[in-house]
Amino acid sequence: MRIHYVDLAIILLYIVGxxxxxxxxxxxxxDIRDYFLGGRTAPWWAIAFSIVATExxxxxxxxxxxxxxxxxxxxxxxxxxxxxxxxxxxLIFIPQYFRGEFFTAYQLIEKxxxxxxxxxxxxxxxxxxxxxxxxxxxAITKVVSVAFGIETRTAxxxxxxxxxxxxxxGGMKAVIWTDVIQLAVYISGAVLAAVLLLKxxxxxxxxxxxxxxxxxxxxxxxxxxxxxxxxxxxWSGLLGGAFLTMASHGTDQLMVQRxxxxxxxxxxxxxxxxxxxxxxxxxxxxxxxxxxxxxxHQHSPxxxxxxxxxxxxxxxxxxxxVGVKGLLIAAIFAAAMSNLSGALNSLASSSIVDFMRRPRxxxxxxxxxxxxxxxxxxxxxxxxxxxxxxxxxxxxxGLTVASIIYQSLLGLFLLGVLNRRATPNGALAGMFSxxxxxxxxxxxxxxxxTWYVLVGTVVTFVVGSAASLxxxxxxxxxx
Numbered sequence: 001m002r003i004h005y006v007d008l009a010i011i012l013l014y015i016v017g018x019x020x021x022x023x024x025x026x027x028x029x030x031d032i033r034d035y036f037l038g039g040r041t042a043p044w045w046a047i048a049f050s051i052v053a054t055e056x057x058x059x060x061x062x063x064x065x066x067x068x069x070x071x072x073x074x075x076x077x078x079x080x081x082x083x084x085x086x087x088x089x090x091l092i093f094i095p096q097y098f099r100g101e102f103f104t105a106y107q108l109i110e111k112x113x114x115x116x117x118x119x120x121x122x123x124x125x126x127x128x129x130x131x132x133x134x135x136x137x138x139a140i141t142k143v144v145s146v147a148f149g150i151e152t153r154t155a156x157x158x159x160x161x162x163x164x165x166x167x168x169x170g171g172m173k174a175v176i177w178t179d180v181i182q183l184a185v186y187i188s189g190a191v192l193a194a195v196l197l198l199k200x201x202x203x204x205x206x207x208x209x210x211x212x213x214x215x216x217x218x219x220x221x222x223x224x225x226x227x228x229x230x231x232x233x234x235w236s237g238l239l240g241g242a243f244l245t246m247a248s249h250g251t252d253q254l255m256v257q258r259x260x261x262x263x264x265x266x267x268x269x270x271x272x273x274x275x276x277x278x279x280x281x282x283x284x285x286x287x288x289x290x291x292x293x294x295x296x297h298q299h300s301p302x303x304x305x306x307x308x309x310x311x312x313x314x315x316x317x318x319x320x321x322v323g324v325k326g327l328l329i330a331a332i333f334a335a336a337m338s339n340l341s342g343a344l345n346s347l348a349s350s351s352i353v354d355f356m357r358r359p360r361x362x363x364x365x366x367x368x369x370x371x372x373x374x375x376x377x378x379x380x381x382x383x384x385x386x387x388x389x390x391x392x393x394x395x396x397x398g399l400t401v402a403s404i405i406y407q408s409l410l411g412l413f414l415l416g417v418l419n420r421r422a423t424p425n426g427a428l429a430g431m432f433s434x435x436x437x438x439x440x441x442x443x444x445x446x447x448x449x450t451w452y453v454l455v456g457t458v459v460t461f462v463v464g465s466a467a468s469l470x471x472x473x474x475x476x477x478x479x
Contacts, residue, residue, distance in 0.1 A: 003317060003325055003326070003329070004322045004325070004326075006322050006323055006326060007322060007323065007325045007326030007329065008326065009326070010323065010326030010327060010330055011326050011329055011330045011333065014185075014330040014333070014334070015158075015159060015162055015330070015333060015337065016162065018162075018166070018178055018181065018182065018334070018337065019162040019163075019165055019166045020166075021166070021177075021178060021181070022165075022166025022167070022169065022170045022174035022175075022177075022178045022341070023165065023166050023169040023170055023174070024170065024174075025169070025170030025171065025173040025174040025177065026169040026170055026171075026174075029171060029369065030365070030366075030369070031365040031366075031368070031369055032103065032349075032352060032353070032365070032368055032369055032372055033103070034171065034173070034369075035171035035172065035369055035372050035373075036103055036171065036172055036257065036345065036348075036349040036352075036353070036372070037103065037172055037257070037260055037261045038171065038172040038173035038175075038176055038261050039173065040260075040261055040262065040263055041173070041263070042173070042176050042177075042261055042262070042263075043263075043267075044262060044263075044267040044268075044270040044271040044274070045271070045274065046176055046177065046180050047176060047258050047259075047261060047262055047267070047268075047271035048270070048271040048272070048274040048275045048278065049179060049180045049183045049184075049275075049278070050175065050176040050179035050180065050183075050258055050342070051249070051255060051258050051271060051272065051275040052183055052275050052278045052279055052282065053179035053180070053182055053183040053335070053338040053339070053342075054179060054254060054255065054258070054338060054339055054342040054343075055248070055249075055255070055275075055279065055339075056183075056186070056279075056282065056335050056338070056339065057136045057139075057335055057336065057338075057339035059135070059136050059139055060282075060283075060286065060335065061186060061190070061286065061312070061331075061332050061335045062139060062142060062143065062309050062310075062312050062313060062332065063139075063309055064283060064286035064287055064289075064290065065286050065287070065289045065290035065293055065311060065312045066290060066308035066309045066311055066312070067287070067290060068218070068286075068287040068288070068289070068290025068291050068293075068294070069290040069291070069293050069294045069297075069308050069311050070308050071218070071232075072216075072217060072218045072219065072220045072221075072291075073218070073219060073220060073221045073284075073287050073288075073291070074220065074221060074222075074223055074232035074233075074237075075232055075237075075283065075287060076221050076237075076280070076283060076284060076287065077221065077222065077223070077232055077233065077234050077236075077237025077238065077241070078232060078236075078237040078240070078241040078244075078450060079237075079241065079279060079280050079283045079284075080237055080238050080241065080280075081237050081238045081239065081240060081241015081242040081243075081244065081245065082241050082242075082244075082245045082276060082279055082280075083276040083277075083279075083280060084238060084241070084242040084245075085241060085242040085243065085244065085245025085246045085249065085250075086245060086249065086272050086273055086275070086276040087273070088242060088246055088250075089245070089246055089249055089250040089272060090269045090272060090273065092246075092250070092414075092417060092418075093246075093250040093251075093413065093417070094259060094265060094268050094269055094272070095265065096108055096417055097256065097259060097260060097265075097268075098264070098265040098268065102260055103257075103260065103349060103353040104122065104253050104256070104257070104260075104349055104350050104353045104354055105121075105125075105250075105251055105252070105253050105256035105257075105413075106118045106121045106122040106125065106253070106350065106354050107353065107354070108413070108416065109121045109412065109413070109416060110354075112416035112417075113416060113422075113423075113424040113427055114424055116424065117412070117424050117427060117428065118354055119354065119355065120428065120431070121251075121409060121412055122253075122350050122354035122355065124405060124408060124409055124431075125251075125252060125253050125350055125409065126347060126350060126351070127405065128252070128405040128406065128409075129252065129253070129254055129343060129346065129347060130347070130379075130382060130383070130386065131386070133339075133340065133343045133383050133386070134383060134386025134387060134389060136336070136339055136340070136343075137156060137160060137336070137340060137383050137384070137386060137387030138156070138386070138387045138388070138389055139309070139336070140155055140156050140159055140333070140336050140387065141153060141155065141156060141387075142307070142309055142310060142313065143155075143313045143329065143332055143333070144156075145310075153387070153388045156384060156387040156388060157384055159333060159336060159337060159340075160340060160380060160383060160384045160387060161380070161384075162337070163337045163340045163341050163344070163380075164344060164376070164377065164380035166178065166341065167341045167344045167345055167376055167380075168373050168376050168377060168380075169373075171345060171372075172257065172261055172345055174341070175341045175342050175345050176258070176261065178337070178338065178341060179338045179341070179342070181334075182334035182335065182337060182338040183338065185330065185331050185334040186331040186332065186334045186335045186338075187282065187285075188331065189327060189328045189330075189331025189332070189334075190282075190285050190286060190289060190331070191285070192324065192327070192328065193289060193312075193315075193316065193320075193328055194285065194288065194289055194292065196319075196320065196324070197289070197292050197293065197296060197315065197319075198292060200296060200300075200319060201292065201295055201296050201299065202299060207295060208291065208292055208295045211294075211295045211298060212291050212294070212295060215294065218291050218294060219291060222234050227448070228447055228448065228451055229446045229447065229448055230448060231448040231449065231450055232450070236448055236450040236451055237450065239454055240448075240450035240451050240452075240453065240454050241450070243407075243410065243453040243454040243457055244403060244406065244450070244453045246410055246453075247406035247407065247409055247410035247453050247457070248406060249272065250410070250413065251406070251409040251410050251412075251413045252346075252406070252409070253346040253347075253349065253350045254342055254343055254346040257342075257345070257346045257349060258271070258342075259271070259272060289312065290311075290312075293311050293312060293315055296315070297311075302314045302315055302318065313329075313332065316328045316329060316332075317329070340383065343379075343383070344376050344379050344380055344383070345376065347375075347376075347379040348372055348373075348375045348376040348379060349372070351375050351379075352368065352371065352372050352375060356368075356371075403438075403449050403450075403452035403453050404435075404438050404439065404442055404452060404456075405435065405438075406452075406453050406456075407434050407435075407438055407452060407453045407454075407455070407456025407457045407459075407460060408430075408431040408432075408434045408435045408438075408456065408460055410453060410457045410460075411430055411431065411434050411456065411457045411458075411459070411460025411461045411464060412427055412430070412431055412460065412464070414457065414461050415427050415430060415460070415461055415464045415465065415468075418461075419461075419464075419465055419468070421465075421468055421469065422464055422465060422468045423467075423468040423471045425467065425468070425471045426464045426465065426466075426467035426468025426469075426470075426471050427464045427468070429463060429464060429467035430459075430460040430461065430462075430463040430464020430465070430467060431460055431464070433459055433460065433463040433464075434456040434457070434459045434460030434463070435456070437455075437456060437459050438452055438455070438456040441455070
């Protein structure tokens with residue numbers, strides 16, 4: 001084992017402690033409004049922290065430094081698009097979500113296109129979120145491999161099981177408030193790692209800037225070249241990032257559930273916009289960490305075994321003093337637990353609300369609440385299994401998988417909100433066309449994944465609009 005028993009005790013104390021804390025929120029739950037929306041009592045700032053913690057995940061903590069270690073700070077161009085996408089969501093989607101008592105994003109599709117399209121949209125979410133979350137859960141093994149020197153899936157089961165326990169008990173309220181704590185833990189851990197790392201580099205920040213510049217501009221952020229095959233440029237970042245965020249935060253139940261948990265529309269918008277500023281600062285921190293790790297690596301090589309995702313965990317395990325090492329590894333696990341808890345609750349909420357009959361009386365409400373908890377357990381088992389699969393570079397793999405399918409959802413939502421003449425059959429034709437095209441582009445072209453959602457959304461919207469004009473089947477406008 002590569003870590004001290006004191007560090008192991010700190011890690012176990014943290015993950016068990018956060019589990020016990022989350023379980024406390026079961027009290028007062030009476031129906032699925034309490035379980036899936038936290039009774040809409042959370043303040044906007046807590047929801048903002050929860051949004052950031054949920055979209056961060058273990059992939060961000062270990063994958064973002066790896067991107068800067070191998071490249072530069074160009075990923076921040078994509079984060080600028082994340083902020084633009086949030087502004088568009090506040091203008092287009094959030095007002096629609098607060099025109100009814102919605103539990104999931106796909107009830108908006110039901111209101112506009114009917115039950116069949118709601119089921120298709122929700123099914124698309126369940127598939128996308130399950131695959132993406134499988135990649136994130138699997139990333140736990142990389143940290144465990146570095147920390148303990150062995151490849152083991154036991155840690156995946158342990159962390160997933162403990163996260164499942166407090167999500168099962170506390171529902172969305174537990175998810176939000178444990179997210180607040182876990183965001184504070186892993187951001188503090190990253191700041192501490194940056195400070196200690198800078199002290200370990202001979203010459204400090206001056207050495208970082210000098211070596212980074214000599215290595216081909218590793219501190220460079222902007223690239224204004226227009227390219228469809230280069231992953232991180234200003235245009236692919238701003239436009240592609242905006243469409244990716246509109247899909248992930250505007251149509252994915254994982255994020256929309258948090259927006260719906262706000263007290264009102266105004267709080268929902270404040271939470272989303274505030275999360276954008278926090279996310280930018282967070283990604284800047286992790287990317288700078290990656291550059292500093294690159295400079296440190298020149299003086300004292302780190303053993304990554306050819307996998308750059310191991311670079312940050314390797315530094316923590318090898319160089320941090322006893323006690324601090326345990327805190328930093330606990331911070332990395334905090335990001336994993338935060339994302340997983342949100343995924344479990346959102347998968348359960350969509351399964352219950354979008355595919356099962358709504359309760360008609362108090363007795364049925366109690367039964368539905370019990371069923372919601374056990375469906376959460378079912379999804380927990382599925383994600384544990386997917387977490388044992390070996391995937392590629394974790395951050396870009398997760399984003400690529402999501403981008404291929406996200407575009408069809410975003411195109412469907414934009415059809416429903418912006419095109420009053422769109423029909424269910426036309427929307428379905430658009431979704432299949434967009435998905436088919438994206439699979440071909442992914443398999444047979446060098447198109448950068450940052451363009452996937454934008455291109456697929458445009459195709460879905462255009463084909464859906466054209467097919468709706470030719471659709472002669474009777475339909476009812478419900479919006």
